[in-house]
Amino acid sequence: MFLKSRLKSIELQILNSLNNRMILSEKEKLHFQNLKKGYIGELSFDSLTKQLLTNNCIILNGLTLKLNNSTFQIDSLFIMSDTIFLFEIKNYEGDYYFSNNDFYTNSNIKILNPLNQLSRAETLLLRLLQDFGFSIPINAKVIFVNPEFTLYEAPRDLPIIFPTQINHLFKKINNKHSKIVEKHQFIADKLLSLHIEDAQYTNLPTFKYEQLRKGITCYSCDSFLISVEGHKCICMKCGHAETVSSAVMRSVNEFKLLFPEEKITSSRILEWCQVIESKKRIQRVLDKNFKKVGNYRWTFFE
Ligand SMILES: [Zn+2]
Known part of the structure; x- marks a missing residue:
């Protein structure tokens, strides 16, 4: 077992x-x-x-x-x-x-x-x-x-x-x-x-948010060639389809993995995902999946 x-x-x-x-x-x-x-x-x-x-x-x-x-x-x-x-x-x-x-x-x-x-x-x-x-x-x-x-x-x-x-x-x-x-x-x-989940890793390169390429990557082939069609994100390279909500959440989780100290805001995630057309759409996904902590312009989620 x-x-x-x-x-x-x-x-x-x-x-x-x-x-x-x-x-x-x-x-x-x-x-x-x-x-x-x-x-x-x-x-x-x-x-x-x-x-x-x-x-x-x-x-x-x-x-x-x-x-x-x-x-x-x-x-x-x-x-x-x-x-x-x-x-x-x-x-x-x-x-x-x-x-x-x-x-x-x-x-x-x-x-x-x-x-x-x-x-x-x-x-x-x-x-x-x-x-x-x-x-x-x-x-x-x-x-x-x-x-x-x-x-x-x-x-x-x-x-x-x-x-x-x-x-x-x-x-x-x-x-x-x-x-x-x-x-x-x-x-x-x-x-x-x-069991220790988060061991310390000494072999990781140093990186900053500004230097990283932004955009949603394909779940299947890692390509950035993602096009949003209705409720789906379609990979133009391999054809893999994923719901917008799941692709955004995957990207949010990736953002959290890379920047555990940063707050999740809809503006940040809009910039991070690139291909999603509006902040409102990002907001809806975040609303569904995270608890709202504040109600200001820089609303953040945890
Ligand atoms: Zn792909």
Whole structure:
């Protein structure tokens, strides 16, 4: 059972929006692409889980936890009666090799070692569980989900599941005897209560409202080529249609994500959306979806 489903991280949402609205540096762009690729990999693991997992367990996806001053992330956690599976999911693509306990790309560039990430998360999770008063073994694995990934010279005893082994992993999990009782629910609830939604992101570029491109972007393809026709916003690039109200609300939420301190006013949102013809129309959408705080010219909403 899925107790916590995966959400796009705030960092990825912000970078996605900034990538549409300003020119990112090569380094920022690369960071954004990597985050996006990682997220796609996690989603593909989630869909395999839905397809292949038949046993009783509690699934927590995309947890950010903190123990003392150490923050750590867990991509996927399966709580079963006598084991907790901890998965670090990687969407690496292409040829890599393993040498002296490190990972290298085909062009000899050393990359962040996912096994170190895994063992850090495992150690911290184990300590958290001990703090709750439980000792339940953790089975931790790095899962490479991309079918086009190869790791040369990897020893056989590494805690790694390769794309060709994922089916077998689920078979093994399904064959375990597992009965979820109160204790497991307690562990899951406790971990959920410690989940941090808004972690601090140090890798975000600095940006100002003035420098960002304004306009509603297409829900489906991110294009700015939106035309308003009656109650619909139509994307001239991909044809995706969305109600004006939903497109405006999506834009308001994007504005709130980028500028959490700013007040939502109809003039601001009119400027932010560009394509909506009147302030009145924006006002109607805001009225429906937000609580009015004041009644002045600069009416704001929360
Ligand atoms: Zn589109």
